[in-house]
Amino acid sequence: MDFLSVLSFAVFFLIFASFFSLTSLGLNMQWGFTGLFNVGVVGFYAIGAYTSAIVTGPAYPDTLFGGFGLPVPLGYLAAILTSALAAFVVGFVTLRLREDYLAISTFGIAVTIQLLALNLQSVTRGPNGLYSLPKPFSGLSASNLVDNLLYLLICLACIGAVYWAFERMVRSPWGRVLRAIREDETAAAALGKNVFAYRLQAFVLGCAVMGLAGALYANFIGYISPQDFVPIFTFQVYVMLIVGGSGNNRGAILGGLVVWALWSGSGGLIAAVLPPDLQTQAAAVRIVLIGLILVLMLLYRPAGILRERHIVSHEARMGDGARPPAADA
Amino acid sequence: MGTILKVVDLTKDFGGLRAVDEVCFEVAAGTITGLIGPNGAGKTTTFNLLAGTFPPTAGRIAFDGQDITDLADFETFRRGLVRTFQIPRPFSGMTVLENLMTVPQDQLGERFWNNWVRGGAVRAQERRLREQAIDILEFLGLDHLGEAPAGDLSGGQLKLLELGRALMADPKMILLDEPGAGINPTLLGEIVERIAALNRRGITFLIIEHNMDLVMTLCDPILVMADGGLLMEGTADQVQQDPTVLDAFLGGVPA
Numbered sequence: 001m002d003f004l005s006v007l008s009f010a011v012f013f014l015i016f017a018s019f020f021s022l023t024s025l026g027l028n029m030q031w032g033f034t035g036l037f038n039v040g041v042v043g044f045y046a047i048g049a050y051t052s053a054i055v056t057g058p059a060y061p062d063t064l065f066g067g068f069g070l071p072v073p074l075g076y077l078a079a080i081l082t083s084a085l086a087a088f089v090v091g092f093v094t095l096r097l098r099e100d101y102l103a104i105s106t107f108g109i110a111v112t113i114q115l116l117a118l119n120l121q122s123v124t125r126g127p128n129g130l131y132s133l134p135k136p137f138s139g140l141s142a143s144n145l146v147d148n149l150l151y152l153l154i155c156l157a158c159i160g161a162v163y164w165a166f167e168r169m170v171r172s173p174w175g176r177v178l179r180a181i182r183e184d185e186t187a188a189a190a191l192g193k194n195v196f197a198y199r200l201q202a203f204v205l206g207c208a209v210m211g212l213a214g215a216l217y218a219n220f221i222g223y224i225s226p227q228d229f230v231p232i233f234t235f236q237v238y239v240m241l242i243v244g245g246s247g248n249n250r251g252a253i254l255g256g257l258v259v260w261a262l263w264s265g266s267g268g269l270i271a272a273v274l275p276p277d278l279q280t281q282a283a284a285v286r287i288v289l290i291g292l293i294l295v296l297m298l299l300y301r302p303a304g305i306l307r308e309r310h311i312v313s314h315e316a317r318m319g320d321g322a323r324p325p326a327a328d329a
Numbered sequence: 330m331g332t333i334l335k336v337v338d339l340t341k342d343f344g345g346l347r348a349v350d351e352v353c354f355e356v357a358a359g360t361i362t363g364l365i366g367p368n369g370a371g372k373t374t375t376f377n378l379l380a381g382t383f384p385p386t387a388g389r390i391a392f393d394g395q396d397i398t399d400l401a402d403f404e405t406f407r408r409g410l411v412r413t414f415q416i417p418r419p420f421s422g423m424t425v426l427e428n429l430m431t432v433p434q435d436q437l438g439e440r441f442w443n444n445w446v447r448g449g450a451v452r453a454q455e456r457r458l459r460e461q462a463i464d465i466l467e468f469l470g471l472d473h474l475g476e477a478p479a480g481d482l483s484g485g486q487l488k489l490l491e492l493g494r495a496l497m498a499d500p501k502m503i504l505l506d507e508p509g510a511g512i513n514p515t516l517l518g519e520i521v522e523r524i525a526a527l528n529r530r531g532i533t534f535l536i537i538e539h540n541m542d543l544v545m546t547l548c549d550p551i552l553v554m555a556d557g558g559l560l561m562e563g564t565a566d567q568v569q570q571d572p573t574v575l576d577a578f579l580g581g582v583p584a
Contacts, residue, residue, distance in 0.1 A: 172451065173430075173438030176423070180431045183420035190380065190414075191494065192406035192434050201441065247422075308422070311476060315455035316427045318463065318475040 008145045011152050013264065014257075018155035019217045021256030024240045025162050026209030028252040032241060032308075033170050034202040035182030036095070037103040041210055041237050043110030046117060046229035047086050048079035048211025049218035053130040054123065055079075056219060060130070064122040072136045076215045083211020084204050091203040096196060098185070110231060117226040129225025133218055151220055158216065159253060162209055166249050171314045178202055179247075179312065232287065236263070239294045245304025254305060263290065333358040333502055333533050334379070334410075339388035341374055348374040350557035351388070356502075361524065361534040363548030365541075365568075367578055370554040372537045373415060376504050379535075380412040381405040393501060407434055409501035413494075415510065415537075417487035421480030425471060428479050428490060429462035430455070432497035458497075465493050469523060485516040492523065502533040509540040521547055545569070553577070 023045055030036040052075035059067030094105045117124045124130065137150040169175050177198050180188040189195050218224045236259065244255020266289050270282045297304070311317065334356040341349040349371040356362045364372050378385045379392075381402040390398045392410050400408070420428050436458070437443045438451035466472040469489045474482065479490060488508055495503050508524070509517050521543060528534060538544050544551060545565040553560040553568060555577035561568065568574055 169441050169444060172441065172444040173436045173455065174441040174444060176427060176431050177439055179423055179427075180420045183422050184418045187414070187418035187420065188431075190382070190402050190406065190412060190418075191432050192403040192498070193431075194403060310478070311424055311427065313427050313430065313455075315452065315459050316424060316430055317459075318426060318472070319459075 004145065008148065011145065011148045013261070015148060015152050015155055015220060016264070017257045017260040018152070018159055019213050019220075020237065020240055020260050021253040022155070022159050022162065022213040022216070023210050023237050024244065024252040024256045025159065025166060025249060026206040026213065027237055027241050028206075028246065028249060029166060029170075029202050029209070030206040031238070032246040032248070032252065033175060033182060034178045034199060035185075036199060036203055036206075037099055038106045038203065038206070039103045039234055040090075040106035040108075040110035040113075042229050042231060042233040043106075043113035044083045044087060044207040044210040045214035045217075045233065046110075046113050047083045048214030049224050049228070050117060050124060050130070050214075051079040051082040051211070052076060052215035053133050053218045053224055057130050057133045060125060062121075063125060066123055066130075069134075072134055072219050075219060076212060079211045079215030080208045083214070084208040086211075087204045087207030088200070091200045091207075095199045095203060107231070107234075110229075110234065114226050114229050117229065124226075127225060127227075129223055130218075131223040133222045133224070135219055135222060155216055158212060162212075163249050163253065170249070171312055173313070174198075176313050176316075236290065239290055242294060242304060243297050245306035245308065247308030248304065248306045251304050251306035258305070259290070259293070262293065331358050332356065333393055334535070335391040336379070337389045337391075339375065339378060339390065340386045341371075341378055341383075342386045347557050349378065349385070352554070352557075352559045354552055354559055354562060356533060356535055358533050359528070359531065360550070361528050361536065361548050363544045363551040364535060364537045364554065365539070365544055365551060366554035366560070369556075370577075371557040372554055373506060375554070376412055376506055376535075376537065379405070379504060380410065406498065409499070410504070411495045411498050411500040411502070412504035413488075413491040413506055413508070415506040417484075417491045419479035419482065419487055419490055421478065423479060424476050425466065425479050425482070425490060425493075426459070426462055426475040429465060429493055429497050430458050432494050433458060433461075434498070462493075462497060465496050468496075468526075469493050470519065485512045485520075488512060488520060489516075489523075492520070496527070500532060502535065503527075505534060505536045505538075507537055507539065509538055509543045517543065 023041060027041055030038045054066035055068050055070050055078045056072050056075035057067055058069055090109055094102055097105060118126055136154065138147050140147065177193050180193065181195055181198055185195055240255035240259040241252050243259055245251025263286065266286055270285050271279065274282055332355045336352060336354050339349055339352045352375065366372055377383055379390060381400045381404060384399060389396060392408060397405050397408060420431065437447060437454050444451055463472060466475055469492065471486065471489055471493065482490060508520055512520065524534060524547060536548060549564055550562055551565060551568045552562050553574050560573055560577055561571055
C-alpha cells in the first residue's frame with residue numbers, strides 16, 4: 001500500500017468519524033448535560049440530510065418538490081433550520097414527559113421520519129433515494145484526495161465551531177441550570193427554574209447540530225436513501241457519547257472517533273477471523289462487539305474516557321487557594 | 330406584626346382520600362411557626378400546596394398580601410416563598426458552590442444569548458453571586474466543602490446545603506420540612522442556631538418537625554395537625570398541656 005492510498009483512506013475515515021462526532025456533540029447537549037433521553041437521534045440526522053439534499057440536489061423527473069440546486073452552504077443552513085424546527089414541534093409535545101416516556105415517543109418519531117422518507121415518494125423518491133447531490137469543492141482539482149481533504153476541513157470547522165459555542169454555553173449560568181435539571185428536575189423546578197423551557201432549548205440546539213451532521217453526510221456521500229437512517233445509528237451515537245464521556249464535549253468528539261475506528265476496524269478483523277460459513281453473520285458480530293464495549297465501559301469506567309469536569313461553571317471557584325484546584329479532565 | 334401567610338379552608342383530595350381537610354391558619358411575619366402532628370396528618374401535603382407543587386382541591390392561600398393559590402412552584406419561589414425538602418434533593422453531580430449559584434432568579438446568563446451579547450455583565454453578576462454564595466457557606470460552616478461534589482456530603486451537611494440554597498433566594502419566608510430528621514445532636518444544635526439567627530434577620534419560618542425538643546425551644550406559635558385537619562394552635566406550653574394533642578399523638582390516652 002502506498003502512502004497516498006493510506007492517506008486517502010485516513011481522510012475518508014476521519015470525514016465519517018466527524019459526522020459521528022458532531023452528532024455525538026449534539027446528543028451531549030441533550031443527554032450529557034440535560035439528561036434528555038432522546039432515542040430519535042437518527043430522525044433529526046435524517047431531516048438534515050434530506051433537507052440539504054432537497055435544497056442542493058438536482059431536479060429529478062419523478063419528484064414534485066425539491067431539486068432547487070442551490071449552493072451547498074444554503075443546504076447546510078436549511079438543514080440546521082428544519083431540524084431545529086422539527087425539534088421545536090416534537091419537543092413541544094414530548095418534553096413534558098419524563099425519562100422513559102420521552103424515550104419511547106422520540107423513538108417513535110425517528111421511525112416515523114424514516115417511514116416518511118420511505119413513502120413520501122414525490123419528495124424523497126422513497127427507497128430509490130436522492131442521488132447526484134453536489135459536493136463542495138468537487139471538480140476544483142483533478143484529485144479526489146484534495147476534494148476530500150477540503151471536505152474534511154469543512155467538517156472540522158463545523159465541529160470546532162459547535163464545540164466552542166457549546167463549551168461557552170454549558171459553562172455559563174444557562175448550562176448550570178441544564179445540569180441542575182439533569183441532576184434533579186423537581187428540585188430545579190422548586191428553585192424557580194422553568195424546566196420545560198430549558199429542556200426545549202437544549203433539545204432544539206442538540207437536534208440542530210444533528211441536522212447539520214446529516215447534511216454534511218448527504219453532500220459528502222452524494223446519495224441518500226431511507227436505509228441510511230435506521231435506528232441502530234442512534235444507539236451507535238449513544239455508545240460513542242458514553243465511551244467518550246457523557247457531559248464532556250471533548251469526550252463526545254473523541255468517542256465518535258474511537259468508536260467509529262473500532263466499528264470500521266472490526267469489520268475487516270471479523271471477516272478475517274470468522275469461518276467462511278459464518279461470514280454472513282459478520283454484521284451481527286459487529287453489533288455484539290459494540291454492545292460488549294458499552295457493557296465493559298459502563299462496568300469499569302462509567303464516566304467515559306474523559307469524565308465530566310469537576311467544576312463546570314466558569315466562575316464557580318472558592319478562590320484564594322482554599323482547596324487545590326480540581327483536576328480538569 | 331402583620332400576617333405574611335394566610336390559609337383559608339385549604340383542602341386536598343387524592344382520589345377518595347382527603348389528605349388536607351379545610352385547614353385555616355395564619356402565620357405572622359417574623360415568627361418561627363411550628364407545624365407538628367403524627368405521621369399522615371397532612372403536614373407535607375400542606376407544604377406542597379403552599380409551595381405550589383400541586384394545586385389544592387379547594388381553599389385559598391395568600392402570601393404577602395397576594396393570592397398565590399394557583400401559582401406553580403417556580404412562581405411561588407419568585408414571590409419569596411421558598412421550601413426545602415424532607416429528603417434533601419441536592420444536585421449531586423455539581424459542587425456545593427454551584428448548587429448555591431444555581432438558585433437566584435432571572436440571572437442574566439440564564440438566557441443563553443446574553444452569554445454572547447452581554448458577556449461582561451454576565452461575568453460580573455457571576456462574581457457577585459459567588460461572593461454571596463461563599464458568605465452563606467461561611468455562615469453555615471460549609472465553606473471548606475465549596476468545591477466538593479454535593480453528592481459527597483453527609484445527611485446533616487445536605488440539610489445545611491438545602492438551607493443554603495433557600496437563602497440564596499433572599500426569601501421572605503422559608504418552609505422547612507424536617508430540618509432535624511436524621512441529624513446528630515451536635516449538628517442539630519448548629520442548625521437550630523442558624524435558623525434563629527436568620528429569623529433575627531427578618532426571615533419568617535414555618536417548620537415541620539418531629540423532634541419535640543427542637544419544636545418547643547424554637548417555635549412559637551405551634552400548629553398541630555391530625556387526620557388532615559388543624560387540631561389547635563398555641564404556644565409550646567399550651568400545646569403540651571392540651572389533652573386532644575396528646576390523644577392525637579399517642580392515640581386514645583384518657584385525658
